[in-house]
Amino acid sequence: MRALDYAFRQGWKSLVRARTSTLFAVVAIALALIVLGTLLLVTWNVQRALARVTTAAEFSVFLKDDATSEQRGAIEAAIEQSGVSAGHEYVSKAAARTRFRSQSAEIASLVDGLEANPFPASLEVRVLPQAEADGRAPALVRRIATLPGVDDVRYDREFLAALGAGVRTISAVGLALVTIMALAAAVTVAAVVRLGLQARHDEIAIMELVGAPLTFIRGPFVAEGLLQGGIGAILALLTLIGGYLAAQAWWGAALTQAFDGAVLEFLPVRLCLLLLAGGMVVGSAGGFVASRHAGFTSVTWR
Amino acid sequence: MIETRGLSKIYSRGLYALQDLNLSVAKGEFVFLTGPSGAGKSTLLRLLLMQDRPTDGEIAVNGHDLSTLKRREIQEYRRGIGFVFQDFKLIPTRTVLENISFVSEVLGVPPAQQRRRAFQVLKWVGLQHRMNAFPHDLSGGEQQRIAIARALVNDPPLLLADEPTGNLDPDLSLEIMNLLREVNAGGTTVLVATHDRELIRLVGRRTITLEQGRIAEVA
Numbered sequence A: 001m002r003a004l005d006y007a008f009r010q011g012w013k014s015l016v017r018a019r020t021s022t023l024f025a026v027v028a029i030a031l032a033l034i035v036l037g038t039l040l041l042v043t044w045n046v047q048r049a050l051a052r053v054t055t056a057a058e059f060s061v062f063l064k065d066d067a068t069s070e071q072r073g074a075i076e077a078a079i080e081q082s083g084v085s086a087g088h089e090y091v092s093k094a095a096a097r098t099r100f101r102s103q104s105a106e107i108a109s110l111v112d113g114l115e116a117n118p119f120p121a122s123l124e125v126r127v128l129p130q131a132e133a134d135g136r137a138p139a140l141v142r143r144i145a146t147l148p149g150v151d152d153v154r155y156d157r158e159f160l161a162a163l164g165a166g167v168r169t170i171s172a173v174g175l176a177l178v179t180i181m182a183l184a185a186a187v188t189v190a191a192v193v194r195l196g197l198q199a200r201h202d203e204i205a206i207m208e209l210v211g212a213p214l215t216f217i218r219g220p221f222v223a224e225g226l227l228q229g230g231i232g233a234i235l236a237l238l239t240l241i242g243g244y245l246a247a248q249a250w251w252g253a254a255l256t257q258a259f260d261g262a263v264l265e266f267l268p269v270r271l272c273l274l275l276l277a278g279g280m281v282v283g284s285a286g287g288f289v290a291s292r293h294a295g296f297t298s299v300t301w302r
Numbered sequence B: 001m002i003e004t005r006g007l008s009k010i011y012s013r014g015l016y017a018l019q020d021l022n023l024s025v026a027k028g029e030f031v032f033l034t035g036p037s038g039a040g041k042s043t044l045l046r047l048l049l050m051q052d053r054p055t056d057g058e059i060a061v062n063g064h065d066l067s068t069l070k071r072r073e074i075q076e077y078r079r080g081i082g083f084v085f086q087d088f089k090l091i092p093t094r095t096v097l098e099n100i101s102f103v104s105e106v107l108g109v110p111p112a113q114q115r116r117r118a119f120q121v122l123k124w125v126g127l128q129h130r131m132n133a134f135p136h137d138l139s140g141g142e143q144q145r146i147a148i149a150r151a152l153v154n155d156p157p158l159l160l161a162d163e164p165t166g167n168l169d170p171d172l173s174l175e176i177m178n179l180l181r182e183v184n185a186g187g188t189t190v191l192v193a194t195h196d197r198e199l200i201r202l203v204g205r206r207t208i209t210l211e212q213g214r215i216a217e218v219a
Helices: A002-017 A019-055 A069-082 A093-103 A129-133 A136-144 A157-199 A201-209 A214-258 A269-291 B041-048 B071-078 B096-106 B111-124 B140-152 B170-185 B197-203
Strands: A058-063 A085-091 A122-127 A150-154 B002-011 B015-025 B030-034 B056-061 B081-085 B158-162 B189-193 B206-211 B214-218
Touching: A002 A019, A002 A157, A002 A214, A019 A157, A019 A214, A019 A269, A058 A069, A058 A136, A069 A085, A069 A122, A069 A136, A085 A093, A129 A136, A136 A150, A157 A201, A157 A214, A157 A269, A201 A214, A201 B071, A201 B096, A214 A269, B002 B041, B015 B041, B015 B206, B015 B214, B030 B041, B030 B170, B030 B197, B041 B056, B041 B158, B041 B189, B081 B140, B096 B111, B096 B140, B111 B140, B140 B170, B158 B170, B170 B189, B170 B197
Parallel strands: B030 B189, B030 B206, B081 B158, B158 B189
Antiparallel strands: A058 A122, A058 A150, A085 A122, B002 B015, B002 B056, B206 B214
């Protein structure tokens, strides 16, 4: 406990003493964590939106204008017998036009002048979540698309799958970038801590000669790195919060609409704590690497 | 307290700093180590402080066989040794009291005990009134007395001093030697390396003279 207290007191002193060089280390860590945090923020929100869309999965079967009631009946029977549907609703051409008018009032006048109703009748099918997961839903969609009277089937799973794959690729590239940046940050911390080690050379030599335990000799440097990492992480989190608030103010409404009503959210507390811990780990790793020879600097064994 | 058998230290280019050295210092003894520059005095002290390893031979201090000590055991061994250097080696950014209590602090002694013990040794060397001064505010003699106080703060059974009066005038040198004699009177084994023959004569203790890494005379 005394070693810990000593390590943090001395680590803090060293941090304050070398303010300028400490700033470099803190900024390096903050930059790495801002990239990581942005990545987490984006993937976290996209995954939430994807999950929301997936649980509310449905597909629309657009019928040809000349589809007969027998053909429609056969399509409905295929849907009901598939075990994929949690229910379906028939939307007539007139109902589709009315829905368009109410949902898109500002452009509703565009269709008012038309003599014929351009909207097709459709069947809107709610999909059971397990059918979505085990692949029965996409199979049904493919089969229905071939049935007589069907003009088109709109099922946006392929788009969602592509979006998911894109997010995964971005995450992988981002993680590689973050790893490189974290290493660079650790090297910067190590360089800064080594400067402190030089500044305290006499003190360390005396500590070695009086037989101070290695925890007392090296502890302050690890603590210094940890503090630099912690401050860098807090700086990164504050920047991320600022960026999130700005994004929310500028594009919040558009994003909510794009992601089917999902509201843009900041990272959950556990991820924020993980970022903080990550910064501290990177910082203390740098401090540890820099201090690994401290304790034997007065020894010149040949 | 100190035993060496066939102790040799060869530096690069095959130069002997110590050659087949056999010496013994008893517990509670005050011994001078003297000789010209390059005779091996500082090398012997470096070996005793485990700042260096011998090339050959055995060396035992206070029951520790130094040849078997592992790197991590050195720190524990050094806790039983006080040291005083010619250049004092005080930390310029710390006050006199902090320079002394620092030793106890890094050995994990509770804060109240650190200050109490530091003040005791400071009082013993007669500099309690300078406890808040910084090293650069002190004279050479005062700085060396602080260094001695620091060396004694943990009651080590052995005190090593490498040219402790090298930077001091004759009067101050004698004052420091008297202080070391007092330390010895308290039971601490004292080994002082010096080339000041006059001082040795005035203090009058057993003297080992080294020449070219060998014992030339024991008086």
